[in-house]
Amino acid sequence: MQACLFYLFAALTLLCGVLVIANPFTRNPVTSAMFLVLTIVSLAGLFVLLHAFFLAAVQILVYAGAVMVLFLFVIMLLDLKEEERRKIKAGAGVLGLAAAGGIALLMIAVIRQSNAGVGLKPASAEGSTLDLGKRLFTDYALPFELISLVLLVAMIGTVLLSKKDLK
């Protein structure tokens, strides 16, 4: 069952990743962004299968939520029609494919040589969110409070820098 789900999520991740950059049906950047959301969500599914529940939640919250909002903002600030009209040059496409294939081959070769993961025990990360919460509020209470200050400064700083005519 878990192997089944792993292959399902891995295939979804790869398929949606390809559809982000090379969608045969539309050249609309918003569609690409939505497929990026699907890629991120299926990656979160892979994290859940690895028992990294907190990582999966953060993946969806921060990447599919916050970072995607910024992506969509940038996309909507641009002129979409110009992007859709742009032609893809055949030479650039072939070169890009060759470069990507070369890097993929190199990475596969390196991973196979390095024997990554051999002798590693499966991580016991079952209660990691709980442990993280306990550590965060006992040992790291001061840094935690400082984070809120950092966030506050970020919020106010953005507004002060971008709004010159603030009352």
Added chain:
Amino acid sequence: MNLGPYSFLALFAIAAVIFAITPLAIAWLWARTFSPRKSGPSKNANYECGLDSQATGWVQFQSEYYLYGIVFLIFDVETVFLLPFAAAFKGLSAGACAAMLIFILLLVEGLVWLCVKGVVARR
């Protein structure tokens, strides 16, 4: 039948997909059976009735709105810290709850400041 700890999750996922696809499929079958397929410029317009539309539905946003994006980003990051707090809530002391309250209050203070300055007000 035991298929591992995720079998019920897979069941939920399948049910969710079926739940989403069934009405679409019924609507598609209904349209295929009963409605004539005649498309034209006026039928494909953004608003089928009323005045002719001037342009497509795609518009460029005012760049001012990115402030909303930034503020959302900051409160999204706050949620990341709320999650372990909620998970470990039962074993935490009163001091930890006070720390969380200070954390939230500091961020709400920022939101109140934005509201007072009229940054998130609609124009």
